[in-house]
Structure formats: C-alpha cells, structure tokens
Amino acid sequence: MKLLIIESAGKVDTIKKYLGKDWEVFATGGHIRDLPEKSLGVDIKNGFEPKYENREDKLNTINRLKEKAKKADEIYIATDPDREGEAIGWHVATILGLDMSKKNRVEFNSITKEVILSEIAKPRCLDKDMFDAQQARRVLDRLVGYKISPILCKKIANRLSAGRVQSVALKLVVDREREILNFVPEEYWSLGAKLQKENLKPKFKANLNTITNKKIKLNNKGMMDRVLNHLKDGDWLVKSVKKTVSKSHAPAPFTTSSMQQDAINKLGMSLKQVTACAQELYEGVELGKDGKIALVTYIRTDSVRVSDEARINAKKYIIEKFGSDYYPAKPNVYKSKGENVQDAHEAIRPAHFEISPESVKQYLSPSNYKLYKLIYERFFASQMAEATYNSVVAEIECNDCQFKVTGKTPKFPGYTAIYQDYKKQDEEEQTEAKLPELTVGDRLNLLELLPEQKFTKPLPRYTESTLIKAMEENGIGRPATYTPTITILSTRKYVEKEGKSLKPTQLGFDVTDLLQKYFSPIINVDFTAVMEDKLDQIATKKEDWHNIISSFYDMFLPQLKVANGDSSSFVEKEAPVVSDVVCDKCGAMMVIKNGKFGKFLACPNYPKCKNIKKLQEKSKVVSKCPKCGKNVLEKISKKGKLYYACEDYTDCKFISWDLPLDEKCPQCDCHLVQHETKNNIIKHCSNESCDYKQIIKKQVQNTETKSASNAVSGENYD
Structure with a gap:
C-alpha cells in the first residue's frame, strides 16, 4: 500500500x-507540529532555535498518521505547494522519521488526474531552504507577537495582540482615517457646454479644458461668473477633430489578490466568502455522476504565469468558440508585478477547460458559481486579442475658451466579448459621448452652459479590496496571509465595517499609536517589505535564516527595553474632560481625549459606542444647517480662507464659502447666505436660479471682463 499525505x-x-x-x-488538517502556545518556544541564546512540539489538538491525527505509515510500502508528501506546505511536510517527515534525502515530496498545482499522475511520477526531496524560510518567518512572528502583545495588555487593555504584518496593515487603515479627519475640502468649479450640430442628433456635452490654451483652475464662483459672462454671444466652432483607433489590452489572469479584489468589487462578496469559495473550487465539488472534481488550480499564488499546455488549450477553445480573430497574433505573456513575487505556481485558472460554468451551475452554490464563472472568464479573456475602439477627440472653441469632448465606439470586441473590466462608479472620468459627425469649422448651437461647484475630497477609507491591493503593492504579507490578516483586525476590534469601508476603532488608534511610539522601526511598511524579501532570499540559499533573525533581534531588543522600562500607561487614566458635543450615535456627551496626534472627541460609552470625531477647537457656531438642522461651524481652509460647514460634514456634506443665515429667501424660501466686499454686505439667495439680493451699505462698483484670460485672473473681485 502507498500512502499520500x-x-x-x-x-x-x-x-x-x-x-x-x-x-x-x-489529510493532516494543516500544521501538526508548531511552537508551544504558552511559552516563547524560541531559544534566543542558542541561535534562536525553535522548540517545536506536537500540537495537542492534533495528537489523535498524529497517532492515526503513524499507524497508516507503518502499513505503507511507500510514503509521499503532497502538502500545499508553498512555504507553509513545505514546513508542514517537513514536520510530517520528522514525526514519521523519514529519510530527508529520499525523494518523496510531490506538488499539485491543480487537482486533476493528469497533474496528479504526472507529479507522483517525479517526486523531489523536501526543500530545506524553503522550510528555513518558513521557520524564520515563524520565529520572527513569534518574537514580535510574544514580546509586544504583553506591553499592549499592560498599557492599554487585556487580550490585545500585535503582529509583524497585522500591525502594519492596521497602521495603513489608521493613517488613512487620520488623513480623512484632517482633510480640509477646497472649492473648485467645472464647466460643461451642452451642444448640438444644427438640429442633428445626438446632443452632446463638452467640458472646459483650457482658456487661451492654458490650464486654469476655477477656484470660486466669481471666477466662474466671469467666464460665463465672457462666453455670452460667442460663436461655438469646431477647431480640431482627431480620429484614432484606441486599444484596450486584455487583463492578466488572476493572482490571489486580484481574484479577491475582483470578486469583492464585482460580485459583492466579502473577503471571507471569496476565500472559502475559492478553497472549495480548488479542493473539488460534487458534480453528480462524475463525483468530486476540482474546478480551479491552486488559489494561493502571486504569479500570472500560464503553462505552455494551458496556453495551447486556451487557444483551441478561443478559436473554436469565437473565431481566429479573437486570438492574438502573438500569445499574451504577462509579467508578475513586484520584486517579491515567488512565481512558483501558475496563475489561478480553470482546471478543466471543458467544464464551463453553465454546465455545472446546477451543482454549485450561487457564490461558488459566480466565482467560478469569474475565474473562467478572466482566464480566457487574458489569452484573447485586445479590444479596439474608434475614438474621436474634438476641440471646440468660443471666445478663447477651449472645450473638449471625447467619443468612443466599439470597433472589435476582442476579450470584452467574455469579460468586462471593473470600474468604480464614482470615478470621475472624461465622459465619452455619442457624437455626430464633426468637421473642422462646423458651427455648433449652444443649448446650455452647465457650471458645477465641487469640492476636493479626501482619499476614501480602505475597503477589504483596496486594503488587499495596498498590502500587495507595499509588499506586506503574502497571498496566503491577506485574508487572516484582515480578519484578525476585525476579530480584535481594531477596525469595524461601515458599509464596505474599514474604519479604525478607538482601540485601533490606541494600539497603532503605542506601537509607533516604541516600535516604529519595525512596525512600518518598509521594514515589513524588506523582511519579506529577506525570507525569499533564505528560500533561495542567498541568506542564512539565523543571521536574519539575529540582526532583527539586535535592533528589536533596545526597543523592547525602552517600552518595558516605561511604567506609564499609554491610555490616559485621569477623568477625561467632558465636551459640549453630543454623540450622534448614542446621545452621550462626548469627552476630549489625548492621542499622539493631538486631542480628539470620543464617546464615553466605549466600547459599546465607538464613535470618535475630530476636535474642532475654536470653531464658532454661526447658524443652523439648512440641510440637517445641526450647527454650522466657522472653519479655516489650509490656505487660510474662511468657510462654513455642518458639524456633521461626514454625513451631511453641507459646505459654503458664503456665511449661511438662519433666514429664508422671500422669493423662493431657500436659505440666505451673506458675503462681504470692501464697502458692502450682500445678502443673497443660496439658490443660483433665484435673483434675490439685498445690499447693505450701498457701493458702486462695476468692472466688466474684457478677455478670457483676465476673466479668471481674480482682478477686481472681492
């Protein structure tokens, strides 16, 4: 009897x-031998040698494994084809007393008959270097977690943990939240022109691009008004028309992170759902009379490589289903991103090209079906020809103001016949309009000018999808660690979900601030990325793992001594100052607390209520918000300009450069606003279509704009 583990x-x-x-x-069910749970398990004085022991929860598994091994004539180890799998295999061989020089290690990139029989026929020895890389990672993580976590418990609260990867991921979320809290929106205006050629359809919109062929930012309503006045009674002429054929290249096949991001964005799945479904598709799904069949290849990979055999079979499928035009003249070859890509495995792809998603839909759960369909279509799209479009860029001019419009119509669908790239709904992209036939010199009819006031926005909070992307781009973690890392942030209550967004809790802020106070040299993006590179060097014989850990510990130990020697509590113990701000989630009076980056407001009912806000010191209440009824506060922009915003700006979004008044317009019942010039106080309606205005302290001042360039120069404008 032969035994495969x-x-x-x-x-x-x-x-x-x-x-x-x-x-x-x-099946071992994962690791059966590991570092002890209740002690450090690393002999620091003896070259950081790990003290492994059999896991208590796996003792029965180990006994059963030994019994089966005694009866086996041949033993093969087929744990997962990655660093962790190599370590599990090494520990299995150690427990069973196998000869490490014997070739008994096999790898399955996919669970198909062809792959399994092929790999069984060409075993190799267990890879000591890859095992050492995992061993170094395990020792490193144990030193960081075991040494730092008690400091968190002592200075903040019990049952907290830190980790080399998880704490850096948390720092990304916390840093982004602080950027959002400290962000001051700035006003700008855009201008569109709704146009028509004679009376021909379609009507289309062109956007202001330049003025006297120069890019000029319209920062306020006054500048916009002068441009609008300058455009009165002008002729709208087509100045240039550029026709091209644009191309859209097929996307690369899925890696772990790109699959997770696409499934979250397109399918609305959570990260845990994606991971669980992908695992089921890889391990095998019951397909009626055909039994259990694996549908996709190995799901933990950072490579976009495709085997020659898979590429040849994909070519046959594409030509048969779509035609020869849909296959590129040269096969698509993709380069993996990043310096730390292991590239040991193929990209994620269907394990059986002949099993279409529709043919097995009846056997799959809705989530498994949607994910399999996504993987299936993405892979074949990656091997297909590019999509092409007939693109038109037209420049339209009126009184020295240049407007631009882009039109695009499909010419050849290429890979888009099977797969559509994901685009965020809120992406502010140039509108691609349907255009009539335009020729240089054409005179157009202006139907409407469309000025729009806008405000700059902070970067959005991370979602699971964008945090995975940030971790990958910054070299934080590996494909196998993205899901557990983000999951533990929620489990530890360091972050919470608001819709799809990840928001740090007060506990998350406190933990991050403490780690940055004492351990900033190691809890940062650069160090984590460098360490991942070091682990790869261990796996390829370029570094000795003992030296890597020793160098790390020489840097780490002084930081530990400082943190342990500081007897102060990181989180303030004195009674916090009660503010006059009511918590909008539970009604309690919020308290003023101190953090590393200054004071902030926190709900006293934490952790039951986790509401926090930026402390607006010296913010004067000027009126009631016309949108939600809360207070409108006086604020100062980064450039020192006075503006007004609702105290609940995050949700309400009310903002104004003019002072909002608690008065209604006598003509349209909208709220009034007020601004001052050198000699006037002017009250006017906030509704731009209403012309109500009241001038106090009469002033005579009238300056007309004579050219487009000085229309936006700010001259003679209060």
Whole structure:
C-alpha cells in the first residue's frame, strides 16, 4: 500500500479517485507540529532555535498518521505547494522519521488526474531552504507577537495582540482615517457646454479644458461668473477633430489578490466568502455522476504565469468558440508585478477547460458559481486579442475658451466579448459621448452652459479590496496571509465595517499609536517589505535564516527595553474632560481625549459606542444647517480662507464659502447666505436660479471682463 499525505480533508476523495485502490490518502488538517502556545518556544541564546512540539489538538491525527505509515510500502508528501506546505511536510517527515534525502515530496498545482499522475511520477526531496524560510518567518512572528502583545495588555487593555504584518496593515487603515479627519475640502468649479450640430442628433456635452490654451483652475464662483459672462454671444466652432483607433489590452489572469479584489468589487462578496469559495473550487465539488472534481488550480499564488499546455488549450477553445480573430497574433505573456513575487505556481485558472460554468451551475452554490464563472472568464479573456475602439477627440472653441469632448465606439470586441473590466462608479472620468459627425469649422448651437461647484475630497477609507491591493503593492504579507490578516483586525476590534469601508476603532488608534511610539522601526511598511524579501532570499540559499533573525533581534531588543522600562500607561487614566458635543450615535456627551496626534472627541460609552470625531477647537457656531438642522461651524481652509460647514460634514456634506443665515429667501424660501466686499454686505439667495439680493451699505462698483484670460485672473473681485 502507498500512502499520500496531504493537508486538506476536502481533497481526499478527489485525489483517491484518481490514484486508485492501491493508495491511501491521509489529510493532516494543516500544521501538526508548531511552537508551544504558552511559552516563547524560541531559544534566543542558542541561535534562536525553535522548540517545536506536537500540537495537542492534533495528537489523535498524529497517532492515526503513524499507524497508516507503518502499513505503507511507500510514503509521499503532497502538502500545499508553498512555504507553509513545505514546513508542514517537513514536520510530517520528522514525526514519521523519514529519510530527508529520499525523494518523496510531490506538488499539485491543480487537482486533476493528469497533474496528479504526472507529479507522483517525479517526486523531489523536501526543500530545506524553503522550510528555513518558513521557520524564520515563524520565529520572527513569534518574537514580535510574544514580546509586544504583553506591553499592549499592560498599557492599554487585556487580550490585545500585535503582529509583524497585522500591525502594519492596521497602521495603513489608521493613517488613512487620520488623513480623512484632517482633510480640509477646497472649492473648485467645472464647466460643461451642452451642444448640438444644427438640429442633428445626438446632443452632446463638452467640458472646459483650457482658456487661451492654458490650464486654469476655477477656484470660486466669481471666477466662474466671469467666464460665463465672457462666453455670452460667442460663436461655438469646431477647431480640431482627431480620429484614432484606441486599444484596450486584455487583463492578466488572476493572482490571489486580484481574484479577491475582483470578486469583492464585482460580485459583492466579502473577503471571507471569496476565500472559502475559492478553497472549495480548488479542493473539488460534487458534480453528480462524475463525483468530486476540482474546478480551479491552486488559489494561493502571486504569479500570472500560464503553462505552455494551458496556453495551447486556451487557444483551441478561443478559436473554436469565437473565431481566429479573437486570438492574438502573438500569445499574451504577462509579467508578475513586484520584486517579491515567488512565481512558483501558475496563475489561478480553470482546471478543466471543458467544464464551463453553465454546465455545472446546477451543482454549485450561487457564490461558488459566480466565482467560478469569474475565474473562467478572466482566464480566457487574458489569452484573447485586445479590444479596439474608434475614438474621436474634438476641440471646440468660443471666445478663447477651449472645450473638449471625447467619443468612443466599439470597433472589435476582442476579450470584452467574455469579460468586462471593473470600474468604480464614482470615478470621475472624461465622459465619452455619442457624437455626430464633426468637421473642422462646423458651427455648433449652444443649448446650455452647465457650471458645477465641487469640492476636493479626501482619499476614501480602505475597503477589504483596496486594503488587499495596498498590502500587495507595499509588499506586506503574502497571498496566503491577506485574508487572516484582515480578519484578525476585525476579530480584535481594531477596525469595524461601515458599509464596505474599514474604519479604525478607538482601540485601533490606541494600539497603532503605542506601537509607533516604541516600535516604529519595525512596525512600518518598509521594514515589513524588506523582511519579506529577506525570507525569499533564505528560500533561495542567498541568506542564512539565523543571521536574519539575529540582526532583527539586535535592533528589536533596545526597543523592547525602552517600552518595558516605561511604567506609564499609554491610555490616559485621569477623568477625561467632558465636551459640549453630543454623540450622534448614542446621545452621550462626548469627552476630549489625548492621542499622539493631538486631542480628539470620543464617546464615553466605549466600547459599546465607538464613535470618535475630530476636535474642532475654536470653531464658532454661526447658524443652523439648512440641510440637517445641526450647527454650522466657522472653519479655516489650509490656505487660510474662511468657510462654513455642518458639524456633521461626514454625513451631511453641507459646505459654503458664503456665511449661511438662519433666514429664508422671500422669493423662493431657500436659505440666505451673506458675503462681504470692501464697502458692502450682500445678502443673497443660496439658490443660483433665484435673483434675490439685498445690499447693505450701498457701493458702486462695476468692472466688466474684457478677455478670457483676465476673466479668471481674480482682478477686481472681492
């Protein structure tokens, strides 16, 4: 009897079916040997040697494994094809007393009959260097977590944890939240022109691009009004028309992170859902009379590489289904992003090209079906020809103001015949309009000018999808660690979800601030990325793992001594000052607390209520918000300009450069606003279509704009 040892019980039946009755397949269920739970388990004085022990919860598994090994004539180890899998395999071999020089290690990139039989026929030795890389990672994480976590518990609260990767991911979320809290919106205006050629359809919108062929930012209503006045009675002429064929290249096949991001964005799945569904598709799904069949290849990969065999089979499928025009003249070859890509495995793709999503829909859960369809379509799209478009860019001029409009119509669908790229709904992209046939010199009819006041926005909070992207781009963690890292941030109550967004809790702020106070050299993006590179160097024989850990500990130990020697509590213990701000979530009076970056407001009912706000010191209440009825506060922009915003700006969004008054317009019942010039106080309606105005302290001042360039120069404008 031959024994094959794997990790996941979900793959046992699938693999056994392909190997036949002479084989026994046994699953370890993950790690069976690890560092002890209740002690450091690292001999610092003896070269940081780890003190492994058999896991208590796996003692029964180990005993069963030993019994099966005694009866086996041959033993093969087929744990997952990555660093963790190599370590699990090494520990299995150690427990069973196997000869490490014997070739008994096999790797399955996908659970298909062809792959399994092929790999069983060409085993290799267990990779000591890859095991050492995992061992270094485990020791490093144990030192960081075991040494820092008690400091968090002592200075903040019990049952807290820190981690080399998780704490850096948390810092990304906290830093982004602080950027949002400290962001001051700035006003700007855009201008569109609704145009028509003679009486021909379609009507279209062109946007102001330049004035006297110069890019000029319209910062306020006064500048916009002068441009509008300058455009009165002008001729709208087509100055240039540029026609091109634009191309859209097919996207690369999925890596772990790109699959997770696309599934979250397109399918509305959570990160945990995506991970669970992908695991099921990889391990195998019951497909009626065909039994359990794996539908996708290995799901933890940072590579976009595709095997020659898969590429050849994809070519046949594409030509048969779509035609030869849909296959590129040269096969698409993609380069993996980032310096730390291991590239040991293929990209994620269908394991069986002949099994279409529709053919197995009846056997799959809705989530599994949607994810399989996404993986299936993305892979074949990655091998297809580019999409092409007939693009038109027209420049239209009126009185030295240049407007631009872009039109695009499909010419050849290419890969878009099967797959559409994801675009955020709120992306502010140039509108691609349907245009009539335009020729240089054409005179157009102006139907309407469309001025729009806008305000700059802070970067949005991270979502699970964008945090994965940020982690990947910054070299934080590996494909296998994205899900557990983000999950533990929620489990530890360091972040919470608001809709799809990740918002740090007060606890998350406190933990991050403490770690930055004492451990900023190691809890940062750069160090984490460098360490990932060091682990890769260990796996490729370029570095010795003992030296890497020793160098780290030499830097880490002084930081530990400072943190342990500081007896002060990081979180203030004195009674906090009660503010006059009511918590809009629970009604309690918010308290003023001190953080590393200054004072802020927090709800006293934490952790039951986790509301926090930026403390607006010296903010004067000027009126009631016309949108929500809360207070309107006087604020100062980054450039020192006075403006007014609702105290609940995050949700209400009311903002004004003119002072809002608690008065209604006698003509239209909208609220009045007020601004001052050198000699006048002017009250006017906030509704731009209403002409109500009241001038106090009469003034005579009338300056007309004579050219487009000085129309926006700010001259003679209060």
